[in-house]
Amino acid sequence: MKLQKLLWCTIATVLIIAGGALLPLFAQENLDAEVDKLLGGKSAVEERSAEKSAGFLDRTSMPNIFVAADMVGGKDLTAQRNSPEALTPNGVKVRSAEVGLFGGIDHLALGTVNLAVHEEEGKYFVELHEAYFEFNTLPWNLYAKLGRFFLDVGRLNSIHQHDWHFTTTPLVHAMLFDVEGVFDQGGEVSLLMPWQWYQELKVGFFNGRSWGHTHGEGAVKPGPLVTARLKHFIPIYGELGTQFGFTYIRYLVDEEGREIDHTGGADLTFKWQRGRYRSFIFSTEYWYRYEVRPDAVQDNTKHGFYSYVQYQFHQYWLAGFRYDYYAELDVRSSSGSSIDRQSFAQLLWVTLRPSEFSYFRITGERSDVFGTELNYAVYVQADFILGYHPAHRY
Amino acid sequence: MKRLFAIAVIGMCAVANGAFAQLRVVTTSTDLASIAKEVGGNRVAVESLTTGNTDLHYAQARPDYIVKLNKADLFVSIGLELEAGWVPLLLNQSRNPKIHRGAPGYCVAYAGIDLAEKPTGEITRQMGDIHPYGNPHYWPDPINGIVIARNIKESMIKIDPAGKDEYEKNFHSFKDAAVKKTKELMALMSPHKGKEVVVYHTEFVYVLRRFGLSQGMMIEELPGVAPSPAHAKKVIEYIRARKVPLVLVSPWSNVSYAGKIAKEGGAKLLVLPIQTGSVPEAKTYLDMIDTSVRMLHKGLTQ
Numbered sequence: 050m051k052l053q054k055l056l057w058c059t060i061a062t063v064l065i066i067a068g069g070a071l072l073p074l075f076a077q078e079n080l081d082a083e084v085d086k087l088l089g090g091k092s093a094v095e096e097r098s099a100e101k102s103a104g105f106l107d108r109t110s111m112p113n114i115f116v117a118a119d120m121v122g123g124k125d126l127t128a129q130r131n132s133p134e135a136l137t138p139n140g141v142k143v144r145s146a147e148v149g150l151f152g153g154i155d156h157l158a159l160g161t162v163n164l165a166v167h168e169e170e171g172k173y174f175v176e177l178h179e180a181y182f183e184f185n186t187l188p189w190n191l192y193a194k195l196g197r198f199f200l201d202v203g204r205l206n207s208i209h210q211h212d213w214h215f216t217t218t219p220l221v222h223a224m225l226f227d228v229e230g231v232f233d234q235g236g237e238v239s240l241l242m243p244w245q246w247y248q249e250l251k252v253g254f255f256n257g258r259s260w261g262h263t264h265g266e267g268a269v270k271p272g273p274l275v276t277a278r279l280k281h282f283i284p285i286y287g288e289l290g291t292q293f294g295f296t297y298i299r300y301l302v303d304e305e306g307r308e309i310d311h312t313g314g315a316d317l318t319f320k321w322q323r324g325r326y327r328s329f330i331f332s333t334e335y336w337y338r339y340e341v342r343p344d345a346v347q348d349n350t351k352h353g354f355y356s357y358v359q360y361q362f363h364q365y366w367l368a369g370f371r372y373d374y375y376a377e378l379d380v381r382s383s384s385g386s387s388i389d390r391q392s393f394a395q396l397l398w399v400t401l402r403p404s405e406f407s408y409f410r411i412t413g414e415r416s417d418v419f420g421t422e423l424n425y426a427v428y429v430q431a432d433f434i435l436g437y438h439p440a441h442r443y
Numbered sequence: 444m445k446r447l448f449a450i451a452v453i454g455m456c457a458v459a460n461g462a463f464a465q466l467r468v469v470t471t472s473t474d475l476a477s478i479a480k481e482v483g484g485n486r487v488a489v490e491s492l493t494t495g496n497t498d499l500h501y502a503q504a505r506p507d508y509i510v511k512l513n514k515a516d517l518f519v520s521i522g523l524e525l526e527a528g529w530v531p532l533l534l535n536q537s538r539n540p541k542i543h544r545g546a547p548g549y550c551v552a553y554a555g556i557d558l559a560e561k562p563t564g565e566i567t568r569q570m571g572d573i574h575p576y577g578n579p580h581y582w583p584d585p586i587n588g589i590v591i592a593r594n595i596k597e598s599m600i601k602i603d604p605a606g607k608d609e610y611e612k613n614f615h616s617f618k619d620a621a622v623k624k625t626k627e628l629m630a631l632m633s634p635h636k637g638k639e640v641v642v643y644h645t646e647f648v649y650v651l652r653r654f655g656l657s658q659g660m661m662i663e664e665l666p667g668v669a670p671s672p673a674h675a676k677k678v679i680e681y682i683r684a685r686k687v688p689l690v691l692v693s694p695w696s697n698v699s700y701a702g703k704i705a706k707e708g709g710a711k712l713l714v715l716p717i718q719t720g721s722v723p724e725a726k727t728y729l730d731m732i733d734t735s736v737r738m739l740h741k742g743l744t745q
Contacts, residue, residue: 080586080629084622087590090555159535186540190513241513241538247506282506287494290505324498324695325667364669364697404667405528406568440532443504 112152112160115436119144119211126425141429142168145229147178147211151439159183161198163209176264178232190241197234201251202276202296203334204316206230212441214330214359214400216412216430220373220392221336221353225312227261233274247282257300260310271306275299282443289321292443302340309341320443328361350378353392359400367400373416392418407433466603468595469515469542471526472499473719474582475552475591477728479519481617482596486606495720498695500572500667504529512537515548517598522551523558523579550598552591556581559648572667583650583717585625585732589618624729628736629654635743641682641708643692643701647715654736656743659687662704669697675704682708689742691715713742 122141145168151161163179181196199207205222210229218228235255242248257274258267280294294316302308314336322328333356340349353375361367373394382388394416402408410430417423466487470476476491483489492508493499499521512518512533520526534543542548558577566575581587596614600607636655640647643662651658660681664674681687682704690705690712692698698714705712715735716722725731 080622080625084586084589084618087555087557087586088593183535185535185538186543187538190538192536192538241509241536245510247510249506280506284505284507288497288503290503290507292506320503322501322503325501326697404568404572440504440528440530442532443506 112150113437113439115149115434115438117147117149117209117211117434117438118432119146120431121216122429124427126427127422144168145210147209149439154182157184157186159185174264190243191238192241193236193238195236197232199230199232200253200255200276200298201237201239201278202231202298203314203336204294204318204332205334208442211432211434214367214369215357215371215396215398216410216428217396217414219334219355219371220375220394220416220418221334221355224353224375224392225336225338225351229262231261233257233259235273237276247280249278249280251278251280252276260300260302268304270301270304272301274301285319287321288323289319290443291317291319293317307341307343310338311341312336312338318443326361326364328367329359331358332356346381347379349380352376352378357396365401365403367402369396369398369400371396390419392416394418406435406438407431466516466599466606467514468517468519468599469511470519471502471521471530472497472582473721474588474728474731475519475521475595477719477731478588478592478617479517479595481728482592482610482613483599483606484609484613486603486609487599495716495718495722495725496694497718498693499525500528502526502529504532508533509536512542513539515539515542516602517548517550517595518542519550519552519595519598521579521582522553523574523576525574525579547598547601550594552594553579553581554594555590556587559652560645571663571665574666578645578648580646580717581649582728583647583732583735584653585621585628585729586653587649588728588732589621592617592621620729621732624733625653628733631740632656632736635740638743639685639687640689640691641678641687641704641710643690643696646693646717647691650715650717650732650735650739654739656739659685662690662692662701670700670704678704679708682710689713689739693717694721711742711745713738715739 120141121144124139146166147163149161149163151159154160161179161181161183164175165178166173166175177197179198181194181198184193187193201207205213205219206226233255235253237251237253239249239251242250253276255274257270259265276296276298278294278296280292282290282292284290296314298312300310300312302310314334316334318330318332320330333354335354337352338350340351342348353373355371355373357369357371359367359369375392377390379387380390394414396412396414398410398412400408400410412428412430414426414428415423466483468479468483468487468489470479470489470491472493473491473495476489479487479489490511492511493502520530540546558581560578562573562575566573582591592614596610599610632654637657639657639659640651641659641662645658645661645666648658660678662670662675662678664670670678682690687708687710690701690710692701692712692714694714694716702712715738716725716731717735719725719728719731721731722734724734
């Protein structure tokens with residue numbers, strides 16, 4: 050009886066061991082079958098585009114849509130407000146709301162339309178910010194934009210305000226461009242140079258009837274607004290890279306074309322990023338304008354720059370500092386002597402960014418515009434984006 | 444002298460022509476690059492836009508990538524919106540319609556893969572950084588690597604039909620090696636079948652599924668959302684209650700935070716290199732698979 054038990058135990062043990070050894074073999078046979086099955090399915094090429102076949106990403110007939118809202122509150126800590134930003138002091142407002150649509154038009158071009166609702170003196174106005182073709186299938190490394198859009202001059206002008214890393218407009222931009230940048234109607238053509246490194250040359254021709262962000266039609270000029278920009282990128286190490294560019298703008302101010310603004314600029318950006326947890330940016334822009342004024346006592350010269358750094362020290366938190374300088378050179382004072390009118394501003398901010406689609410920011414600003422009294426202000430900003438947002442440029 | 448100059452010019456053209464005869468393949472990740480090299484062999488020159496330790500969700504749209512894409516004959520991406528934050532802009536700026544979406548030079552690697560975690564029902568961003576078409580971290584499963592290789596091979600044949608025999612031969616070699624490696628690693632991992640691990644982000648689901656492990660709680664509160672203290676406490680209690688042996692995190696996630704959770708819960712932390720080139724041992728795609736799975740085995744054995 051004992052022997053019988055021992056025999057059964059031995060048989061059972063052998064079966065268990067054999068089963069254990071055979072299980073991986075069964076699994077391996079299943080693996081071969083799984084591979085055959087997977088490879089028997091349609092490939093990316095057979096379906097031409099896997100995304101298209103899946104029927105969800107390549108919705109060429111439907112544009113991508115986004116809505117962005119930008120809310121700002123300001124509080125002046127000094128009696129008189131001198132900031133060129135012209136934010137409503139001591140209050141909160143929805144500065145702008147933007148609706149954007151973009152997608153493929155046909156086999157030749159992409160299309161974008163951005164409508165913005167702006168607050169001005171307590172009233173909201175709807176305006177067409179941008180509506181343009183992007184021809185991304187041109188030969189000879191060319192690329193073209195046609196329509197109405199923010200000029201690709203310098204770094205900041207073509208970035209939508211809700212995507213800026215700071216709340217208020219740098220002094221030099223507010224004075225030489227506009228609080229929200231310069232847009233116009235016309236076209237830009239860019240050439241990607243055929244080198245192994247990145248260099249892009251862009252030229253633009255626009256109506257030039259008005260300058261900045263005006264809502265009027267402006268006056269017909271004898272020549273176009275002309276822009277030219279040369280942009281470079283150099284990778285430095287790992288995720289650190291630098292982009293720098295040079296810009297020229299020629300704008301005819303009066304209807305006869307006698308008064309001309311020549312504006313030149315240089316911009317430099319260093320960026321580093323480690324996933325979603327750490328990032329660093331240093332960016333600066335310098336602008337110089339020579340205003341030809343034949344009927345005035347003299348021509349005008351203006352220049353200025355801003356520089357800022359921002360460091361992301363946590364998945365959600367970023368802190369930054371910006372320094373602004375702007376000057377109008379050789380201005381005649383009331384006594385007839387020549388002076389330089391200078392302005393300065395410093396900003397310090399902390400941003401809470403819970404996701405790519407929203408952020409909350411608090412900013413402290415100290416400004417001295419044209420030598421009047423020092424002004425201190427605090428701003429809070431809250432922005433969100435609904436829907437699909439296009440990828441950010443470098 | 445003129446004749447010498449002409450010969451030199453012709454010679455240079457011939458050399459240049461020889462160099463350009465290689466198919467120029469650009470991929471978004473090092474894994475896709477490694478597989479493309481295996482399949483393409485000497486007929487291709489392959490370059491990855493990112494390194495082995497780049498978080499592919501958050502790569503930057505660097506202008507030098509535009510130059511690389513401008514010269515590419517074939518562009519291979521993971522897809523499923525993993526690279527949505529940077530690839531569309533680069534493709535648009537590439538001035539290279541050959542690799543635009545839907546063109547023969549545009550290959551999305553996931554076609555034919557059995558995707559995990561496809562959400563059902565309504566999706567909103569309040570659910571976190573959710574991928575609406577399924578989990579895009581599919582490459583750490585070597586069998587999915589075979590499907591990726593098949594997709595790349597067919598794209599290469601489409602663009603370079605003359606190389607069909609070589610691509611087919613290389614693909615079958617890769618497939619055999621991948622199947623052999625998978626079997627070897629499945630046998631290695633068989634004692635751990637059914638064991639549960641905690642993950643920082645849901646990016647290990649395919650490798651866990653392949654080797655019989657199960658994914659327990661996620662340290663992130665929602666995909667892409669950092670844990671609150673209350674959620675972290677829940678994860679720690681979960682690890683303790685279920686005696687979870689390992690906490691997995693990728694090198695580009697919040698390794699220190701995952702380490703604290705693992706320590707509090709009494710589990711081991713394992714930084715799993717699930718991208719080729721992430722660690723020196725992971726030189727090729729199959730090296731990466733081998734390294735990762737052996738690390739898992741070691742972590743679960745100790």
